[in-house]
Amino acid sequence: MTTGAPLLALEQVEVTYHRVITAVQGVTLKVARGQIVALLGTNGAGKTTTLRAISGFLGLDDARVTEGAVAYRGERIENRPPHEITARGIVLVPERDKVFPNLSVAENLVANVPRGAPRADLAYELFPKLAELRGREAGYLSGGERQMLALGAAIACGPELLLVDELSLGLAPVVVQDLAKRLQEIRDRLGITILLVEQNAPVALGIADWGYVMENGRVVLDGDAARLGAHQDIREFYLGQSSGERRSYREVKQYRRSRRWYG
Template sequence: MNSDTMLTVDKLEVVYKRAITAVQGISLSVARGQIVAVIGTNGAGKSTTLRAISGFIGIDDARVTDGSVTFKGQRIDNRPPHTIARLGIALVPEREKVFPNLSIAENLAAPVAARASRSERRRREELVYHFFPRLAELRARIGGLLSGGERQMLAIGSALVCHPELLLIDELSLGLAPVVVEGLMERLVQIRRELDITILLVEQSASVALAISDYGYVLENGRVVLDGDAARLKDHPEIKEFYLGQARAGDRRSYAEIKQYRRSRRWYG
């Protein structure tokens, strides 16, 4: 393990309701300061992995049944979410990202510890407005009335006010116009640069995620099937074909052929 390693997920297995194995031996690592992408299609186990790291799987009656999650040298698997949050991990969840009946300002105040002073709350709120000036303009508007893009900004903001060292982000691009997604991704790069925050990003959209990432993992059926430097993953034929939709007509290999190819040649970037 590299001394810069912030997060290590080792042979992680997650089982829902003592019956459904959603993640079957995933290993990945994130170094301090990196942006790392986890990509994969529906049901691959992306959200489960992020929720296992952040401790939220317990809410869905799921448990880490094998393997481990280590954050800054400390085992955190199956710890409750508030403990993990205190250690410096914040999750921007896939669903229920904001409180729909609270204003933007109230949404940003909610995650901050009750003992924080008024000026401290204000400082944290202003930090979010620095990255997302649009939220400052709308600060009295309730979460439920925001556009999809504004809602994502608020969800990221709600994580930032917790001052995380590691930000876990689940599907930022879902349902948003490409230009909106591009803006959000640029903001993540700025956040990493200015706040020195490490980011683990889950996306169905490989092109979006790999464009800003240093390293990527591809998940399928609860397993890592490919991993490598983001720049090299983008050029990988399988990624192009299945995740970037760049296959030429008439040049499409069958899924079974691809599977065979995959079995015969695990690809390291």
């Protein structure tokens, strides 16, 4: 803890599923207050497991934090129940099933148990489109609208730390750009710290202050978001580019596969 006490600190965290399968190992990461931190990695790298370790959702899959510590504002929170973690001010926007499909938009925003005063208005302020869709059932929203509602409902919970799992998944680039801007606005205007898990490195590094890269359940790289964006490996793996010329997806995949085989 060199830069003062961070808001969230994971220290050598290990998560084990079904008592035998180790999903992440020795994960250490810090999120300072007021920052947007990106957690990058491919499918199966352990990003979502790490988020679940923070938000208390491991127990449902018969998984536990078996080593290390998750500290929030200096207090240990690993293996605590989800509603307690929400009450402490950490709110997760999950990757899938992020809204209640049979509830209207307005009902989605009031269903939560906020810390302090209800803040449904704030969601409408950040996402004016939601106000127009107030009476519509959430199951009929488009992917982008659904993500807005999920973010709005999370904000209405009054979080201090927002965990966002795959902001860009399945959304059009224009929508993703817009949502990324809203995340910045959420941080700048409301002072909410954000931990963003993404496969889409350019989007994440574009708005983040700091980035971590996970591979096979470990953090393999971390650094200033701008510097990470310029890093050779990142450019090759996640941005699909290599020294000026664009690589095709197939070439990158091939390269990654050979790297995995030959170390």
